[in-house]
Amino acid sequence: MGYRWLGWALVAVHFGYLAYLLLGGFVAIRRPRTLVLHLLAAGWAVVVVAGHLSCPLTAAQDAARHAAGLPPLTGGFLASYVRGVLYPSGAETLAQVLLGTVVLVSWVLVALRWWRPAWQRRSGRRSG
Template identity: 80%
Template sequence: MGYRWLAWALVAVHFGYLAYLLLGGFVALRWRWTLPVHLAAAGWAVAVVAGHLPCPLTAAQDAARHAAGLPPLTGGFLDSYVRGVFYPRGAGTLAQLVLGSAVLASWALVVLRWRRPWRECWSGRRS
């Protein structure tokens, strides 16, 4: 029973990672110290997707599922929990482009925010 819970906890960690990947740059607008963490998370995502690297969270989840007597995920985390739920099955590339655009937009806002004082940047006043 404990391994089954661990497998589900790893699903939650996976979703947390994806949420942070999408929103972490916006979090860095408020807390600068989070930007290096977000850069690492985004770099890892690019490495996994572009380099076809195995995801350690998926490997850990498969190990927990095996220990619980459950079959491994077919196709990994994205195929099992994300594709077809958050976006249509045939739209993986589009989903990656939207996610990447959101991340880049958040980083652009971070750069704008750090280059100009807060009140000047967000109040609409020009210098």
């Protein structure tokens, strides 16, 4: 029973990672120190997707499922819980492009917020 709970906890961690991947750049607008963590999270996503690598969270979830007497995920986490649920099955590339666009927009907003001249930050005035 404990391994089954561990498997579900890993599903929650996976969804938490996806939420942070999507929204972490916007968090960095207010908390710029989190930008490095978000850059690492986004970089990891690019490496895993572009390199067709298996995610260690998926491997851990499969191990927990095996220990609980359950079969492994067919096709991994995205195929089991995301594709066809959060976006249509045939739209994976579109979903990846949209996710990447949201992340890049958040980074541009971080840059606009934190990389303007110091005198503008102190006075509260914005350029543009």
